[in-house]
Amino acid sequence: MDLWTNVLHKISTKLSKPSFATWLKNTTADIRDDVITVKAHNEFQAMWIEERYSVLIAETVKEITGRTMDIRIYSTDEKPDFKRQSSQDDSSGGKDYVELKSIIELQQMKLHELESRIRCLESPEKKPCTEVKFVFFNDTGRKVGIHQATAEHGTKCDMTAIKPLEERIFVLPEGTYPWVKMWDYGEEKGLSLLVSPKQD
Known part of the structure:
Protein backbone atom coordinates (compact mmCIF):
# COMPACT_ATOMS: atom_id res chain seq x y z
CA MET A 1 0.00 0.00 0.00
CA ASP A 2 1.55 3.33 -1.05
CA LEU A 3 1.66 6.31 1.29
CA TRP A 4 -1.28 8.25 -0.15
CA THR A 5 -3.51 5.17 -0.18
CA ASN A 6 -2.59 4.61 3.45
CA VAL A 7 -3.33 8.26 4.26
CA LEU A 8 -6.75 8.06 2.61
CA HIS A 9 -7.53 4.83 4.46
CA LYS A 10 -6.82 6.44 7.83
CA ILE A 11 -8.70 9.63 6.98
CA SER A 12 -11.74 7.55 5.94
CA THR A 13 -11.98 6.32 9.54
CA LYS A 14 -12.00 9.89 10.85
CA LEU A 15 -14.61 11.44 8.53
CA SER A 16 -18.20 10.59 7.79
CA LYS A 17 -18.67 8.42 4.71
CA PRO A 18 -20.41 11.17 2.68
CA SER A 19 -17.68 13.74 3.44
CA PHE A 20 -14.85 11.36 2.57
CA ALA A 21 -16.53 10.10 -0.60
CA THR A 22 -17.35 13.62 -1.78
CA TRP A 23 -14.04 15.36 -1.19
CA LEU A 24 -11.12 12.96 -0.79
CA LYS A 25 -11.81 9.46 -2.10
CA ASN A 26 -11.09 10.30 -5.74
CA THR A 27 -7.90 12.29 -5.10
CA THR A 28 -4.39 11.22 -6.07
CA ALA A 29 -1.02 12.49 -4.91
CA ASP A 30 2.59 12.87 -6.03
CA ILE A 31 5.20 12.47 -3.30
CA ARG A 32 8.71 13.89 -3.62
CA ASP A 33 11.05 14.16 -0.68
CA ASP A 34 9.06 15.99 2.03
CA VAL A 35 6.38 17.36 -0.30
CA ILE A 36 3.01 15.75 -0.98
CA THR A 37 1.12 17.29 -3.89
CA VAL A 38 -2.55 16.37 -3.68
CA LYS A 39 -4.48 16.42 -6.96
CA ALA A 40 -8.18 17.26 -6.96
CA HIS A 41 -10.40 16.94 -10.03
CA ASN A 42 -11.46 20.58 -10.17
CA GLU A 43 -10.73 23.97 -8.68
CA PHE A 44 -13.65 23.99 -6.25
CA GLN A 45 -12.70 20.60 -4.81
CA ALA A 46 -9.10 21.78 -4.41
CA MET A 47 -10.20 24.92 -2.59
CA TRP A 48 -12.53 22.95 -0.33
CA ILE A 49 -9.82 20.41 0.59
CA GLU A 50 -7.29 23.14 1.24
CA GLU A 51 -9.68 25.06 3.47
CA ARG A 52 -11.22 22.13 5.37
CA TYR A 53 -8.87 19.15 5.29
CA SER A 54 -5.27 20.33 4.83
CA VAL A 55 -4.57 20.19 8.58
CA LEU A 56 -6.14 16.74 8.86
CA ILE A 57 -4.04 15.50 5.92
CA ALA A 58 -0.83 16.87 7.43
CA GLU A 59 -1.59 15.33 10.83
CA THR A 60 -2.42 11.96 9.27
CA VAL A 61 0.78 11.98 7.19
CA LYS A 62 2.82 12.69 10.32
CA GLU A 63 0.96 9.94 12.18
CA ILE A 64 1.94 7.42 9.49
CA THR A 65 5.46 8.56 8.61
CA GLY A 66 6.60 10.28 11.79
CA ARG A 67 7.64 13.25 9.64
CA THR A 68 6.22 16.69 9.04
CA MET A 69 5.65 17.04 5.31
CA ASP A 70 4.61 19.99 3.17
CA ILE A 71 1.07 19.51 1.81
CA ARG A 72 0.24 21.23 -1.48
CA ILE A 73 -3.17 20.99 -3.08
CA TYR A 74 -4.19 21.86 -6.62
CA SER A 75 -6.63 20.74 -9.27
CA THR A 76 -5.70 18.76 -12.36
CA ASP A 77 -6.91 21.62 -14.57
CA GLU A 78 -4.45 24.14 -13.14
CA LYS A 79 -0.69 24.46 -12.77
CA PRO A 80 0.82 23.48 -9.41
CA ASP A 81 2.09 27.00 -8.71
CA PHE A 82 -1.30 28.60 -9.37
CA LYS A 83 -2.29 30.75 -6.37
CA ARG A 84 -5.94 30.64 -5.48
CA GLN A 85 -7.59 33.77 -4.16
CA SER A 86 -9.92 33.47 -1.21
CA SER A 87 -13.62 34.01 -1.69
CA GLN A 88 -13.33 37.30 0.21
CA ASP A 89 -10.84 38.62 -2.35
CA ASP A 90 -12.97 37.55 -5.31
CA SER A 91 -15.59 40.25 -5.68
CA SER A 92 -17.27 38.60 -8.65
CA GLY A 93 -17.47 34.95 -7.62
CA GLY A 94 -16.95 35.04 -3.86
CA LYS A 95 -20.61 35.32 -2.97
CA ASP A 96 -21.53 32.37 -5.20
CA TYR A 97 -18.72 30.31 -3.66
CA VAL A 98 -19.89 30.99 -0.09
CA GLU A 99 -23.50 30.22 -1.01
CA LEU A 100 -22.46 26.95 -2.69
CA LYS A 101 -20.48 25.96 0.41
CA SER A 102 -23.55 26.58 2.57
CA ILE A 103 -25.68 24.39 0.30
CA ILE A 104 -23.13 21.57 0.40
CA GLU A 105 -22.82 21.79 4.19
CA LEU A 106 -26.59 21.58 4.54
CA GLN A 107 -26.71 18.52 2.28
CA GLN A 108 -23.97 16.87 4.34
CA MET A 109 -25.98 17.53 7.49
CA LYS A 110 -29.03 15.92 5.91
CA LEU A 111 -26.94 12.89 4.95
CA HIS A 112 -25.79 12.53 8.56
CA GLU A 113 -29.41 12.64 9.71
CA LEU A 114 -30.41 10.01 7.15
CA GLU A 115 -27.54 7.77 8.23
CA SER A 116 -28.75 8.05 11.81
CA ARG A 117 -32.26 6.99 10.79
CA ILE A 118 -30.92 4.06 8.77
CA ARG A 119 -28.85 2.86 11.73
CA CYS A 120 -31.95 3.06 13.88
CA LEU A 121 -34.04 1.08 11.39
CA GLU A 122 -31.33 -1.54 10.95
CA SER A 123 -30.78 -1.98 14.69
CA PRO A 124 -30.77 -5.69 15.63
CA GLU A 125 -32.72 -4.84 18.76
CA LYS A 126 -35.61 -3.83 16.50
CA LYS A 127 -36.84 -1.26 18.98
CA PRO A 128 -39.05 1.55 17.72
CA CYS A 129 -37.21 4.79 17.02
CA THR A 130 -38.87 7.19 19.40
CA GLU A 131 -36.21 9.87 19.04
CA VAL A 132 -34.47 11.41 16.08
CA LYS A 133 -30.70 11.73 16.33
CA PHE A 134 -28.92 14.27 14.18
CA VAL A 135 -25.13 13.96 13.92
CA PHE A 136 -22.99 16.98 13.07
CA PHE A 137 -19.33 16.47 12.17
CA ASN A 138 -17.27 19.63 12.45
CA ASP A 139 -15.05 19.72 9.38
CA THR A 140 -15.00 23.54 9.23
CA GLY A 141 -11.53 23.82 10.74
CA ARG A 142 -12.97 26.19 13.38
CA LYS A 143 -14.84 25.88 16.65
CA VAL A 144 -18.62 25.85 16.24
CA GLY A 145 -20.76 27.25 19.05
CA ILE A 146 -24.27 25.96 19.75
CA HIS A 147 -26.97 28.60 19.45
CA GLN A 148 -28.91 28.79 22.74
CA ALA A 149 -32.20 28.49 20.82
CA THR A 150 -31.22 24.88 20.08
CA ALA A 151 -32.04 23.88 23.67
CA GLU A 152 -34.93 26.35 23.95
CA HIS A 153 -36.62 24.71 20.96
CA GLY A 154 -36.45 21.24 22.55
CA THR A 155 -33.27 19.74 21.09
CA LYS A 156 -31.07 17.89 23.58
CA CYS A 157 -27.30 18.07 23.21
CA ASP A 158 -24.03 19.02 24.83
CA MET A 159 -24.07 22.83 24.55
CA THR A 160 -20.30 23.29 24.67
CA ALA A 161 -18.53 24.45 21.51
CA GLU A 167 -18.74 14.91 16.20
CA ARG A 168 -21.81 16.07 18.13
CA ILE A 169 -25.14 14.27 18.50
CA PHE A 170 -28.40 16.22 18.71
CA VAL A 171 -31.49 14.41 19.98
CA LEU A 172 -34.83 15.72 18.72
CA PRO A 173 -38.37 14.89 19.88
CA GLU A 174 -40.30 12.04 18.27
CA GLY A 175 -41.99 12.87 14.98
CA THR A 176 -39.71 15.79 14.15
CA TYR A 177 -36.83 16.40 11.78
CA PRO A 178 -33.85 18.78 12.15
CA TRP A 179 -33.99 22.30 10.74
CA VAL A 180 -30.36 23.43 10.61
CA LYS A 181 -28.88 26.88 10.26
CA MET A 182 -25.29 28.10 10.67
CA TRP A 183 -24.08 31.67 11.05
CA ASP A 184 -20.56 33.00 10.61
CA TYR A 185 -19.91 35.95 12.94
CA GLY A 186 -16.29 36.35 11.90
CA GLU A 187 -13.02 35.34 13.52
CA GLU A 188 -13.80 36.96 16.88
CA LYS A 189 -17.22 35.42 17.58
CA GLY A 190 -16.89 32.42 15.25
CA LEU A 191 -19.53 30.05 13.91
CA SER A 192 -22.90 29.39 15.53
CA LEU A 193 -25.06 26.33 14.83
CA LEU A 194 -28.80 26.03 15.40
CA VAL A 195 -30.53 22.65 15.29
CA SER A 196 -34.24 23.05 15.75
CA PRO A 197 -36.95 20.33 15.65
CA LYS A 198 -39.59 20.82 12.96
CA GLN A 199 -42.77 18.99 11.98
CA ASP A 200 -44.46 18.75 8.58
Missing part, protein backbone atom coordinates in the same frame (compact mmCIF):
# COMPACT_ATOMS: atom_id res chain seq x y z
CA ILE A 162 -17.76 21.74 18.94
CA LYS A 163 -14.03 21.47 18.28
CA PRO A 164 -12.61 20.87 14.77
CA LEU A 165 -12.99 17.22 13.69
CA GLU A 166 -15.34 16.57 16.62
Whole structure:
Protein backbone atom coordinates (compact mmCIF):
# COMPACT_ATOMS: atom_id res chain seq x y z
CA MET A 1 0.00 0.00 0.00
CA ASP A 2 1.55 3.33 -1.05
CA LEU A 3 1.66 6.31 1.29
CA TRP A 4 -1.28 8.25 -0.15
CA THR A 5 -3.51 5.17 -0.18
CA ASN A 6 -2.59 4.61 3.45
CA VAL A 7 -3.33 8.26 4.26
CA LEU A 8 -6.75 8.06 2.61
CA HIS A 9 -7.53 4.83 4.46
CA LYS A 10 -6.82 6.44 7.83
CA ILE A 11 -8.70 9.63 6.98
CA SER A 12 -11.74 7.55 5.94
CA THR A 13 -11.98 6.32 9.54
CA LYS A 14 -12.00 9.89 10.85
CA LEU A 15 -14.61 11.44 8.53
CA SER A 16 -18.20 10.59 7.79
CA LYS A 17 -18.67 8.42 4.71
CA PRO A 18 -20.41 11.17 2.68
CA SER A 19 -17.68 13.74 3.44
CA PHE A 20 -14.85 11.36 2.57
CA ALA A 21 -16.53 10.10 -0.60
CA THR A 22 -17.35 13.62 -1.78
CA TRP A 23 -14.04 15.36 -1.19
CA LEU A 24 -11.12 12.96 -0.79
CA LYS A 25 -11.81 9.46 -2.10
CA ASN A 26 -11.09 10.30 -5.74
CA THR A 27 -7.90 12.29 -5.10
CA THR A 28 -4.39 11.22 -6.07
CA ALA A 29 -1.02 12.49 -4.91
CA ASP A 30 2.59 12.87 -6.03
CA ILE A 31 5.20 12.47 -3.30
CA ARG A 32 8.71 13.89 -3.62
CA ASP A 33 11.05 14.16 -0.68
CA ASP A 34 9.06 15.99 2.03
CA VAL A 35 6.38 17.36 -0.30
CA ILE A 36 3.01 15.75 -0.98
CA THR A 37 1.12 17.29 -3.89
CA VAL A 38 -2.55 16.37 -3.68
CA LYS A 39 -4.48 16.42 -6.96
CA ALA A 40 -8.18 17.26 -6.96
CA HIS A 41 -10.40 16.94 -10.03
CA ASN A 42 -11.46 20.58 -10.17
CA GLU A 43 -10.73 23.97 -8.68
CA PHE A 44 -13.65 23.99 -6.25
CA GLN A 45 -12.70 20.60 -4.81
CA ALA A 46 -9.10 21.78 -4.41
CA MET A 47 -10.20 24.92 -2.59
CA TRP A 48 -12.53 22.95 -0.33
CA ILE A 49 -9.82 20.41 0.59
CA GLU A 50 -7.29 23.14 1.24
CA GLU A 51 -9.68 25.06 3.47
CA ARG A 52 -11.22 22.13 5.37
CA TYR A 53 -8.87 19.15 5.29
CA SER A 54 -5.27 20.33 4.83
CA VAL A 55 -4.57 20.19 8.58
CA LEU A 56 -6.14 16.74 8.86
CA ILE A 57 -4.04 15.50 5.92
CA ALA A 58 -0.83 16.87 7.43
CA GLU A 59 -1.59 15.33 10.83
CA THR A 60 -2.42 11.96 9.27
CA VAL A 61 0.78 11.98 7.19
CA LYS A 62 2.82 12.69 10.32
CA GLU A 63 0.96 9.94 12.18
CA ILE A 64 1.94 7.42 9.49
CA THR A 65 5.46 8.56 8.61
CA GLY A 66 6.60 10.28 11.79
CA ARG A 67 7.64 13.25 9.64
CA THR A 68 6.22 16.69 9.04
CA MET A 69 5.65 17.04 5.31
CA ASP A 70 4.61 19.99 3.17
CA ILE A 71 1.07 19.51 1.81
CA ARG A 72 0.24 21.23 -1.48
CA ILE A 73 -3.17 20.99 -3.08
CA TYR A 74 -4.19 21.86 -6.62
CA SER A 75 -6.63 20.74 -9.27
CA THR A 76 -5.70 18.76 -12.36
CA ASP A 77 -6.91 21.62 -14.57
CA GLU A 78 -4.45 24.14 -13.14
CA LYS A 79 -0.69 24.46 -12.77
CA PRO A 80 0.82 23.48 -9.41
CA ASP A 81 2.09 27.00 -8.71
CA PHE A 82 -1.30 28.60 -9.37
CA LYS A 83 -2.29 30.75 -6.37
CA ARG A 84 -5.94 30.64 -5.48
CA GLN A 85 -7.59 33.77 -4.16
CA SER A 86 -9.92 33.47 -1.21
CA SER A 87 -13.62 34.01 -1.69
CA GLN A 88 -13.33 37.30 0.21
CA ASP A 89 -10.84 38.62 -2.35
CA ASP A 90 -12.97 37.55 -5.31
CA SER A 91 -15.59 40.25 -5.68
CA SER A 92 -17.27 38.60 -8.65
CA GLY A 93 -17.47 34.95 -7.62
CA GLY A 94 -16.95 35.04 -3.86
CA LYS A 95 -20.61 35.32 -2.97
CA ASP A 96 -21.53 32.37 -5.20
CA TYR A 97 -18.72 30.31 -3.66
CA VAL A 98 -19.89 30.99 -0.09
CA GLU A 99 -23.50 30.22 -1.01
CA LEU A 100 -22.46 26.95 -2.69
CA LYS A 101 -20.48 25.96 0.41
CA SER A 102 -23.55 26.58 2.57
CA ILE A 103 -25.68 24.39 0.30
CA ILE A 104 -23.13 21.57 0.40
CA GLU A 105 -22.82 21.79 4.19
CA LEU A 106 -26.59 21.58 4.54
CA GLN A 107 -26.71 18.52 2.28
CA GLN A 108 -23.97 16.87 4.34
CA MET A 109 -25.98 17.53 7.49
CA LYS A 110 -29.03 15.92 5.91
CA LEU A 111 -26.94 12.89 4.95
CA HIS A 112 -25.79 12.53 8.56
CA GLU A 113 -29.41 12.64 9.71
CA LEU A 114 -30.41 10.01 7.15
CA GLU A 115 -27.54 7.77 8.23
CA SER A 116 -28.75 8.05 11.81
CA ARG A 117 -32.26 6.99 10.79
CA ILE A 118 -30.92 4.06 8.77
CA ARG A 119 -28.85 2.86 11.73
CA CYS A 120 -31.95 3.06 13.88
CA LEU A 121 -34.04 1.08 11.39
CA GLU A 122 -31.33 -1.54 10.95
CA SER A 123 -30.78 -1.98 14.69
CA PRO A 124 -30.77 -5.69 15.63
CA GLU A 125 -32.72 -4.84 18.76
CA LYS A 126 -35.61 -3.83 16.50
CA LYS A 127 -36.84 -1.26 18.98
CA PRO A 128 -39.05 1.55 17.72
CA CYS A 129 -37.21 4.79 17.02
CA THR A 130 -38.87 7.19 19.40
CA GLU A 131 -36.21 9.87 19.04
CA VAL A 132 -34.47 11.41 16.08
CA LYS A 133 -30.70 11.73 16.33
CA PHE A 134 -28.92 14.27 14.18
CA VAL A 135 -25.13 13.96 13.92
CA PHE A 136 -22.99 16.98 13.07
CA PHE A 137 -19.33 16.47 12.17
CA ASN A 138 -17.27 19.63 12.45
CA ASP A 139 -15.05 19.72 9.38
CA THR A 140 -15.00 23.54 9.23
CA GLY A 141 -11.53 23.82 10.74
CA ARG A 142 -12.97 26.19 13.38
CA LYS A 143 -14.84 25.88 16.65
CA VAL A 144 -18.62 25.85 16.24
CA GLY A 145 -20.76 27.25 19.05
CA ILE A 146 -24.27 25.96 19.75
CA HIS A 147 -26.97 28.60 19.45
CA GLN A 148 -28.91 28.79 22.74
CA ALA A 149 -32.20 28.49 20.82
CA THR A 150 -31.22 24.88 20.08
CA ALA A 151 -32.04 23.88 23.67
CA GLU A 152 -34.93 26.35 23.95
CA HIS A 153 -36.62 24.71 20.96
CA GLY A 154 -36.45 21.24 22.55
CA THR A 155 -33.27 19.74 21.09
CA LYS A 156 -31.07 17.89 23.58
CA CYS A 157 -27.30 18.07 23.21
CA ASP A 158 -24.03 19.02 24.83
CA MET A 159 -24.07 22.83 24.55
CA THR A 160 -20.30 23.29 24.67
CA ALA A 161 -18.53 24.45 21.51
CA ILE A 162 -17.76 21.74 18.94
CA LYS A 163 -14.03 21.47 18.28
CA PRO A 164 -12.61 20.87 14.77
CA LEU A 165 -12.99 17.22 13.69
CA GLU A 166 -15.34 16.57 16.62
CA GLU A 167 -18.74 14.91 16.20
CA ARG A 168 -21.81 16.07 18.13
CA ILE A 169 -25.14 14.27 18.50
CA PHE A 170 -28.40 16.22 18.71
CA VAL A 171 -31.49 14.41 19.98
CA LEU A 172 -34.83 15.72 18.72
CA PRO A 173 -38.37 14.89 19.88
CA GLU A 174 -40.30 12.04 18.27
CA GLY A 175 -41.99 12.87 14.98
CA THR A 176 -39.71 15.79 14.15
CA TYR A 177 -36.83 16.40 11.78
CA PRO A 178 -33.85 18.78 12.15
CA TRP A 179 -33.99 22.30 10.74
CA VAL A 180 -30.36 23.43 10.61
CA LYS A 181 -28.88 26.88 10.26
CA MET A 182 -25.29 28.10 10.67
CA TRP A 183 -24.08 31.67 11.05
CA ASP A 184 -20.56 33.00 10.61
CA TYR A 185 -19.91 35.95 12.94
CA GLY A 186 -16.29 36.35 11.90
CA GLU A 187 -13.02 35.34 13.52
CA GLU A 188 -13.80 36.96 16.88
CA LYS A 189 -17.22 35.42 17.58
CA GLY A 190 -16.89 32.42 15.25
CA LEU A 191 -19.53 30.05 13.91
CA SER A 192 -22.90 29.39 15.53
CA LEU A 193 -25.06 26.33 14.83
CA LEU A 194 -28.80 26.03 15.40
CA VAL A 195 -30.53 22.65 15.29
CA SER A 196 -34.24 23.05 15.75
CA PRO A 197 -36.95 20.33 15.65
CA LYS A 198 -39.59 20.82 12.96
CA GLN A 199 -42.77 18.99 11.98
CA ASP A 200 -44.46 18.75 8.58
